[in-house]
Amino acid sequence: MGIFKKIGVFALTACCVVGGFSACGEEERAVEETIKAVSPKEGKIVVLANDEVAEFAFSYESGYNLAEPYYGKGDHYFMKTLTLEWSAKNPADEYEVALSENANMSNKTVYLAQEESLTLSDLFVNTTYYWQVKGGEDTSRVFSFKTANTPRTIKIDGVSNTRDIGGKATEDGRMVRQGIVYRGGKLDNITPSGIEAFTNTYKIKTDLDLRKEGEGKQGGSPAGEEIGYYNYSCPYYTGGKVGIDCEDNYENLAAAMRIFANADNYPVYIHCSIGRDRTSMVSMLLLGVCGVSVNDISLDYEMSFFSESGCADSATVEQMTGSLATTMAYLFRNSSTTGTFKDACETYLLQIGLTQAEIDAIRQNMIK
CATH class of the missing domain: 3.90.190.10 (Protein tyrosine phosphatase superfamily)
Structure with missing residues (x-):
């Protein structure tokens, strides 16, 4: 599990920046990927709800009192975290991980990780996220995943x-x-x-x-x-x-x-x-x-x-x-x-x- 800290939110333009984060994915894909996403897989739908809430939400139809089996068990609605994992051909001492709701990586949030993973909490549901990793001289292409349409607790x-x-x-x-x-x-x-x-x-x-x-x-x-x-x-x-x-x-x-x-x-x-x-x-x-x-x-x-x-x-x-x-x-x-x-x-x-x-x-x- 990655050790990380949030270091800021920045606005980007969609242009290429040599040695930095880039949204110009088509040209970069022709180049050998030195940093590859391991999890979640590209385009994967990620369920953040815990198993009980997910079961309830995916089968819900009003008028059928579907919350009855979950009644009286205390607070058991909390969402799961999500761990981003990647592999680097050239391991680095520290990685910068950018996360954005925009494919061009504008309005990104940047985190630091000392391992090839980063654990995130409190993500939005029903949302497509884009992420990119930089380690040393290497920068990954932009990866993506979508969070499922479940309650955001x-x-x-x-x-x-x-x-x-x-x-x-x-x-x-x-x-x-x-x-x-x-x-x-x-x-x-x-x-x-x-x-x-x-x-x-x-x-x-x-x-x-x-x-x-x-x-x-x-x-x-x-x-x-x-x-x-x-x-x-x-x-x-x-x-x-x-x-x-x-x-x-x-x-x-x-x-x-x-x-x-x-x-x-x-x-x-x-x-x-x-x-x-x-x-x-x-x-x-x-x-x-x-x-x-x-x-x-x-x-x-x-x-x-x-x-x-x-x-x-x-x-x-x-x-x-x-x-x-x-x-x-x-x-x-x-x-x-x-x-x-x-x-x-x-x-x-x-x-x-x-x-x-x-x-x-x-x-x-x-x-x-």
């Missing part, structure tokens, strides 16, 4: 039920950005290493707390004074005084949704107490108004049952998925159109007080 020590809501396809063929909206449980017990991940790994700027007054630690983010903190007591599901269909809840829910219309607030961490119910209402409306399918939104919801906090109240998967389905059905009925779930979410957001400009801003911020 994250690890913040002391916090449960944590994941990125991005990486999902929209109805117009685009994708919700990753690394900008995270969801999870309360931050009350976040540890110093959890704060390090929260602020430096995931670079979260805003703590959106959906709990009611007096429910846990409030008044500021436990992740640090530099984190923007907003607290709006928000509704969940439908029915009675706590539902999203109760007009008394419109103002707070609208205020919470407006956080996402301001690009300066990102990345945002959304949470309630256990990170399943109120958090899922905001997540559902965000993903829905961006054009994500009901099936993918339901899958994201059921991921809560892979966590300790998501099962903390002993509510069954069948009960809670039924509540989500009822809420989605309400949004469809509430809509003045007979269109998609995207239309239904837009109608509801307008109804609770958001403007069309705010909805458009949310989409612009969240969709790539």
Whole structure:
């Protein structure tokens, strides 16, 4: 396993640079490869999800309570790391490994490795990555792999039920950005290493707390004074005084949704107490108004049952998925159109007080 450290992010042009990283692959392929990729193989689809999450995600169909077998086992949703391996004809004491989402290696991140391997964590899902290795006088061609379309879970020590809501396809063929909206449980017990991940790994700027007054630690983010903190007591599901269909809840829910219309607030961490119910209402409306399918939104919801906090109240998967389905059905009925779930979410957001400009801003911020 390689010993490495991140040394920066740089922009490149697509031109050839003698002795440096190059994206001019066609000419170089005619030359003997002195550095060859060993793993992953060129173009391979890499599954970052652990075996249980992968099994769940690849077979998922909403309405069938597929998270039931995984319920009540604590936090067992964390992703796997990925190790890049290569072989060098001329071994070097140190290698520079460049990683980019662009074939021309622009906006690359460069790592140092003392062995012929490099282990990476927290990669985006459903993403093609390009990588290139330089050792001594030798530079490899550009290799590639793609990460599978599975949930992108994250690890913040002391916090449960944590994941990125991005990486999902929209109805117009685009994708919700990753690394900008995270969801999870309360931050009350976040540890110093959890704060390090929260602020430096995931670079979260805003703590959106959906709990009611007096429910846990409030008044500021436990992740640090530099984190923007907003607290709006928000509704969940439908029915009675706590539902999203109760007009008394419109103002707070609208205020919470407006956080996402301001690009300066990102990345945002959304949470309630256990990170399943109120958090899922905001997540559902965000993903829905961006054009994500009901099936993918339901899958994201059921991921809560892979966590300790998501099962903390002993509510069954069948009960809670039924509540989500009822809420989605309400949004469809509430809509003045007979269109998609995207239309239904837009109608509801307008109804609770958001403007069309705010909805458009949310989409612009969240969709790539």
